Amino acid sequence: MAEKDSKKTVSRQKMPEQKPEIRRRNFEEVPTGYTVQMAMEEASRCLQCKKPGCVEGCPVSVDIPGFISLILKGDMTGAIRNLWTKNALPAVCGRVCPQEVQCEGNCIVGKKGEPVAIGNLERFAADYERQNGTGVLPPREAPTGKKIAVVGSGPSGLTVAGDLIRKGHEVTVLEAFHKPGGVLVYGIPEFRLPKEIVFSEVAFLEKQGVKLECNAVVGRTVSLDELFEEGYEAIYLGVGAGLPKFLNVPGENLIGILSANEYLTRTNLMKAYRYPEYDTPIPKAKDVVVLGAGNVAMDSARTAMRLGADRVRVVYRRSREEMPARKAEIHHAEEEGIEFHLLTNPTRFMGNDAGRLTGMECLKMELGEPDASGRRRPIAIKGSEFIMDCDLAIVAVGAGANPLLTQSTEGLSLNKWGYIVTDPESGKTSKKGVWAGGDIVTGSATVILAMGAGRKAANSIHDYLTWGW
């Protein structure tokens, strides 16, 4: 009894973070991670439920009470091995998953107080292994001799690779960029997910036997049918969404208007924040506007602040309630001095004679009846036009389906938006031996949902290789 009482008295361990006024000008990671003692204290808060709601809330069904109880015992190796059985990328998920609506959202402790910090503990276990671990690999089943090609090395592709390599298959991951990791590397900034961690997770998969080929644009360098001819028996497509959306308002091709994809790819993948040590330049702007209010918009805004902007404004046509970004990201952005201009919609961009952006005309909006998305529709207020001066606009209003692979592949059914149609349970496409998952199926979503899709597809691929289509 005494032990149970003590659980209630421990409050959630606060994640140590860099102070906002410091971190807003550097690219180092914002949270610095739990110490062993903090992790064990936090682990003691878990009630070890018989029917854990947290596991139900996890798209890849991590054995949450299991790994937490191992941390509590101080068995960090046991904890990471437990995590690996369900999750190929725990260091990533511990950092970027929306735990508040998944595991932690279902945590019983959270009903009355603050939920167990599952994400922070997952991150701790993975970081501990990377820094102090034994390096012992997870067990691998006997070789099957079956070859699988995974197209795209983002979160869903890496999950498929990790799952199938452990089942004894031969896995080759094909990546179009010169570095693996997909959105984890080009999209999510260094201060949220250090690239070294992604590369270390990929290196860990390679140690287990996964082969990695970069600079391979499937659909151009090699086709799916050629991969089958080369002896691959199954192909997983996790190529991401990719094609950036713009606002389609006048002046959008002025210099100084970039898609969030371009702004973040330059900064993250190409390391433009270390220009001129790295050769890729990035616009150095003083007065930045970011259009959109999702996680990518927050990443863009916080990146602009770190690159030296005097002022960064997030401009969104709906209200705070409808902002799609995680609360934690919005909070971090606000702490760093990012301003939010809500119920504001850009109508055109203005430039100077050299074609450089100087300002943006906006309309004030008000909320009307709910629209198809269930959110209240923003309606323009007549005559409310006003001008916001700016020298950089980052467009973060989502992405569409990238047609590069799908257009050059016969027999692949697409929906009207160009996304690949799959069986939701298995990830099977209309083309035999081909699976797909992640953003190229669902449109832009989260890292963990892409990983969940990868998990389902990996199971289905394993069944196929064992019993047939």
Place this chain on the structure above:
Amino acid sequence: MFKIVNRKEMAGGTIVMNEIEAPLIAKKAKPGQFVILKAAETGERIPLTMADTNPDKGTITIIYMVVGKSTALFKTLNIGDSYQDIIGPLGKPTHLEKMGKVVCVGGGTGTAVLYPITRGLKNIGNYVIGIVGARSKDILILEDEMKAITDELHICTDDGSYGHHGFVTEVLKTVLQAGDIKQVVAIGPVPMMKFVSKITKEFNVPTMVSLNPIMVDGTGMCGGCRVSVGGETKFACVDGPEFDGHLVDYDELTRRLQAYCEDEKKCYNDFCTLQQA
């Protein structure tokens, strides 16, 4: 790694040819397509349209002019050295069709891009008239190569040091006046493509141009390469790089190419100073 197996300096060292081992790309590439090259870990991704491919040998050829730090860095690579990364083939291939009489106009290093397209048009059975321009005789490239695959070849130099004294557009006008030209392909500096398109429009001759805007990924992901074509925004990497010359907004393209010019100038100067030191 992508090893350089052959290298030649042209035009007094301002233009460099590299033949590079890239067997997968060489097997797939068609005229008009491009690759993205990155020389080293800290390098930039630079898009260049291929000047030639050799599928049997497994090589591709690029020809570039040294204009900034990245191309200056490329120039430091010798035979036996490697590019760290090359991806491709990217972009849509040129639509090659037997039409009759066609004119291929090249300016500067654009002639390198024009070369495989010209050969393709010739091989398919067209009567090909080539017009190649350069500022001066000493920076003229691929004259013999172009001569071998064209039925007529006209050379122009801005300074009159060789061939016609003046711009390619002047020779083009004469050729168009003679009549019966089914198509013009123009590849070179933006002003050249702009003025070629202006003239061919007067004669109502379909014109294809190949654009080389600023790009990062080259696979449709960044949108940095967007160009206005007939009032619509297109991505040169996946919708191009070739477009209807009569519809391209060249002034916008010219401006967008200047996006990083200050950074580029400084970066290049620093690199040159470092090299000389």
